[in-house]
Amino acid sequence: MKFIFSARIPPWYVMFTLFTLTTIFFTNSLADLGYGIPTRPGLTPIFQGNRETPKVAFACNVFWGEDIMPDMLNILADNQVKATFFIGGSWARRHPESLKLIADAGHELGNHSFTHPHPNRLSKEQNQAEIIRTEKLIEEVTGIKTRLYAPPYGEYNHLVLEAAQELNYLTIMWTADTIDWRRPSPDVIIKRIEGKLQNGAIILMHPTEPTLKALPVLIRLIKARGYTIETVSDIIK
Template identity: 55%
Template sequence: MRLFYAGRVPRWYLGFVAGFLILAGLLPGLAELIAADQNVPRPIYNGHPGKQQVALACNIFWGEEYLPTMLDALDRGGVKVTFFIGGSWAKRHPDLVRELAARGHELANHSYSHPHPNTLSVEQNQDQILRTEKLVEELTGVKTKLYAPPYGEFNAAVLKAAAGVGYTTILWSVDTVDWKRPPAETILNRVLGKVHNGAIILMHPTEPTAQALPELIFRLQARGYAIKPVSDILN
């Protein structure tokens, strides 16, 4: 009996097997290999490993009530970060989008309606990105260039869509998991226990994040980390 097939394995079969293994947690990095094999850019998880700097990446589709407290903490720490803006949120809160830009923070793109990107075509993903780009540019004069896909989802279509309209896909290497609203001390411990050179630290505007942010900035800076926007740590 022949145990191995020596001919060409269909790409759809490899994709099926890879997807199963990723969902099973057996090959968590395989999605990147698939992306590379299909000649699409890989997503970026972190910045330059040789420089003692980190970036705070804040995804916004809700939590606007906590932004003033967070912005004040950032100002006191002398820190600029990257806000990944949801388009439908920006439409509801144009003044807050303008304030983020006025305070000197980097504005980036987090889709328009927060769909599951892996369920969309290349064209549908591009529509999500471009609708948000247009709105943010109309409000602030800033053209976004970084894209954080909702849920951290990506496949070949998502990556091709972003690259096709001039975007770099950004993920993260340290996750606060603050959307679960843990105590502020838990957020601090998660970040400080995993932080590294070039870390992209994912957060959202939540009450515990706002509470943790002043101490987080202080402790990161005390360890010698410069806190910069995502674009700055990619160079």
């Protein structure tokens, strides 16, 4: 592509204009894709807790796995560990007894939307409707009002973040991902987390069979490294 510069338009001005337009396009594209371009200070999700204290948290997203849940809760109880379970509303509607088991065991409850949509494809109002519908159902079943939100697929843009913030929610992401929804071997899950242990780490998981088998080993490993395992709310204080 050739540019013809006149005496009235210096070359540096043309290059500056092209750079500015490219930056605007790139920034807007990132926001549309959900890579967290905030519209104002403070409008960002939380990827990690307090970096000054040796604490980590399990964040378990639940939209299936009710058959795994009783054994997972038993393992956590045997090891005196409290986790944060981000509950899918439609799952809770189908399995209120499983939701109540989690709450009665003293674990923290978070919000994971109602229908598991792609949040970036929704308006702010649609995102808020997903959160509110789930919040009300969880409260009806357990008496607990959720205040942490884990957007499905880990998607977020400025509308998703604003939707949660306006409802007084903190948007929670993760530091280390088990990627257990792909059903890898327990050893793979352990190795994925082992290399990312650090103060304030939020460890993402789901109720799957491989996770169930890896969980006791993972808990022992974390404690042997000198970390305590607490809820997400505890480690982000």
